[in-house]
Amino acid sequence: MTLVKICGISDARHARAAAALGADFIGMVFAPSRRQVTIGDARRITAGLGKDAACLLVDAEVTQIEAALREARPLLVGVFADQDPDTINGIAEECRLDLIQLSGSESWEMVTLIKRPVVKCMKVREGETANQLRRHLHEGAVVLLDPYVSGTYGGTGRTLDWSVAAEIAGDRPTVLAGGLNPANIARAVAAVRPWAVDVSSGVESDGRKDVGKIRAFIQAAKGPVVQANA
Numbered sequence: 001m002t003l004v005k006i007c008g009i010s011d012a013r014h015a016r017a018a019a020a021l022g023a024d025f026i027g028m029v030f031a032p033s034r035r036q037v038t039i040g041d042a043r044r045i046t047a048g049l050g051k052d053a054a055c056l057l058v059d060a061e062v063t064q065i066e067a068a069l070r071e072a073r074p075l076l077v078g079v080f081a082d083q084d085p086d087t088i089n090g091i092a093e094e095c096r097l098d099l100i101q102l103s104g105s106e107s108w109e110m111v112t113l114i115k116r117p118v119v120k121c122m123k124v125r126e127g128e129t130a131n132q133l134r135r136h137l138h139e140g141a142v143v144l145l146d147p148y149v150s151g152t153y154g155g156t157g158r159t160l161d162w163s164v165a166a167e168i169a170g171d172r173p174t175v176l177a178g179g180l181n182p183a184n185i186a187r188a189v190a191a192v193r194p195w196a197v198d199v200s201s202g203v204e205s206d207g208r209k210d211v212g213k214i215r216a217f218i219q220a221a222k223g224p225v226v227q228a229n230a
Contacts, residue, residue, distance in 0.1 A: 002189050003069070004221050005077060005175065006214060008035035008200035012048030014209040019049060019074045021211075022218045024196070026074045030091055031081035031103060034207070035200065042078075042095040051076060054096045060117035060142045062173045062195060068098065077101050077119070085113035092116050101144060108138045119175060123148035124160045130167035143168065144175040144198060159184075162191045169194045182216035189221055197221050 006018040007027030015026050026049070028042050029035045037045070055068040055075060068075060078097040080088050081104030088100060092115065100114050103121040111118045121144040122133060137143055145168060147160040159179030168174050169192050176194040181202030189197065203213040 002194060002221050003196035004218050005196055005198040006200075006203065006209075006217075007077070007079065007177075007198055008033075008204075009045060009209065010035055010037050010041055012045045014211070014214075015045045016048055017211045018209075018214050018218075021215050022222065023074050023214070024069055025077050025099070027077045027079055027101065027198070027200070028095070028097075029079045030088075031079055031083065039091060039094060042091075046076065046096050049074070049076070051096050054092070054116070055098045057098065057117045060099065060119060062142065065099070065117070065142075072098075075099055078116075079103055082106065085110065089113075089115045103144075103146070108141075111138070111141075119144050121146055121177075124164065124178075126161075128164065130164050133164070133168060134171070137168075137172070142173045142175065142195070144177055146177040146198075147179070162188060165194065166192045180217075182213055182220055185217055186220045186223065 003024040005025035005027050006023045008029055009015045009026050018026060028037050055072050057064050057068055075098040077099045078092055079101045092100060097116060099119060100116045101119045101121060119142045124145055125148045145160060145165050147158045149158055165176055173195040175196040175198050176188060176192050177198035180188055180197055180199045199217055203217050204210055
């Protein structure tokens, strides 16, 4: 079954709603963004979910993450972009983050300096092929694919070429992001077969998280796979 990350959560109420509706990951943005949270915001979200401590994952292997989800769903993901490792590690510890998402121009070498498992975001440019992307991927890493939009780190509502994403998802655990919403997520899952999907603006109304859209998104994302395996 496709896993679901609801990203850009900025208050405990929406975090609890997403968790109750079946979200596997709650994403909090610490990078510059209109969805950016403070450490205080993040600690309130963490407390609201009853998280006493982070899951002690060794790395971002899918089997380890899925095992942690069985014990402590949802997992908390901190989204960072071009921030220094000490800052990231400090926030991760203080806010009890389970995973780190790097959405900037960080090198793969920097991943080794982060004291939490890392999901690396790859920005897919228009016309870029799967083979071109593979040249920049690290063996065994979980990768998040998001469309490249100049001047932003994500959350733009733009989609990427799903056929390219499907090729990458056939090789490795892939998180599909970019322009997903309740209306298109079932088609995206069917086309790409990603390990997980990531949504932010697609479950918002007037710039705020919409519980009805979160419910519809999660049901649509998980439903097609459930039905196919029934």
